[in-house]
Amino acid sequence: MLAGMSGHRGPLLVFSLLLLASLGLAPPAASASPRWVVSWAASPVVGSTIPWSDCPAGTGLTDRTVRNVVFASVGGSQVRVRLTNAFGSAPMRIGHASVAVQSANADAVPGTVRELRFHGGRSVTIPAGRELFSDPVPLRVAALSTLLVSVYVPGPTGPITNHPFTAQGNFLAPGDQATAVAGGAYGNTPCWMFADGVDVVPTRPIVGSVVALGDSITDTSATTGNANHRWPDYLARRLDAGHGPGLSVVNAGLGGNRVLLPREGEPYWGIPAVDRLERDVFSQTGVRTVILLEGVNDIGYDATAPDLIAGLADIAAQTHAAGLRIIGGTITPFGGSFIESPTRNETWLEVNDWIRHSGTFDAVVDFAAATAAPGNPMALDPAYDSGDHLHPNDAGTEAMANAIDLSQLLPHHLAATG
Structure with a gap:
């Protein structure tokens, strides 16, 4: 059979190489450099x-x-x-x-x-x-x-x-x-x-990485220590359970981080998200998609909705200019927490409405809806509340990861299942 097909190996090889290139996979040539x-x-x-x-x-x-x-x-x-x-x-x-x-x-x-x-x-x-x-x-x-x-x-x-x-x-x-x-x-x-x-040469088809850009709700939230229960960790588990080409997951969260401004006198919260994209996101090996979930700390410092929207739009524009996709995540509820006030609630509503409907992002993941209390979209579901009414617990971060449509991370024909 192989001998009978030998006359067609040239076209088949060309087709195979083109297919692998379209999937973002290196061809299996002995001389190919490792793909990190x-x-x-x-x-x-x-x-x-x-x-x-x-x-x-x-x-x-x-x-x-x-x-x-x-x-x-x-x-x-x-x-x-x-x-x-x-x-x-x-x-x-x-x-x-x-x-x-x-x-x-x-x-x-x-x-x-x-x-x-x-x-x-x-x-x-x-x-x-x-x-x-x-x-x-x-x-x-x-x-x-x-x-x-x-x-x-x-x-x-x-x-x-x-x-x-x-x-x-x-x-x-x-x-x-x-x-x-x-x-x-x-x-x-x-x-x-x-x-x-840490970079690896993958042992299964991995077409790139997705970077989760965020604050403490992405970084550590109020999750169990030494258990890897951050929402990007749960996302990594979902992707690993899928079949076919997948993605790695990078956690670019920083506790206390803000979109627009640094926190004066407290440098351990990091530089603002609009200023850290090149190092924390764009330089990650194989990055192809960004999930953005930031803004609650800006709201807690009384940023206005127009200013916060401008900052999020700037991040989206920088990401698109780098040739990457970006998914906008709605800001999770904080009703009953120490940052809640009527004005801040209005800001949260306006910003989340813009994230959902502005068309700025390539796709949207509604983290707010996924974690909200039944009948009260302004507050975390008690089952997902770590106790401070602001940070989701382990069950809440798992619900956030489960809210992500994996087909938004990969082209439809490559989407993992799980």
């Missing part, structure tokens, strides 16, 4: 002291190893890690780093620790304001698994670019423990430091 996609990332902020947190990013570290615990949305056969000095005011010296599959707590699965190299060297200096990827290492990573990214710094570092609110326990040890399998030398720390991205 981001599997995990977190949006960084400047190192500063947070009054209620013992994260040491504000003061810095000397002769310490950070072991970051991160959730891989898709699996792969090779890994590279992105380290960041995005908000540093001086070069940052990295002495040693590794990536491994987590066993439990700070312990790695034996045989999975991979020392990271940077242009072939064990140590590297990251210039102020820059980020860099490690050299690739072979490591079998399962989708929805947990990795340990360990970074040793001789220091003193000064303030460390970090992600402060993680809903995840991370670890800190004296000396160089980067390649230690056992985690007995490590104590606890709440923040992710130095690492802000």
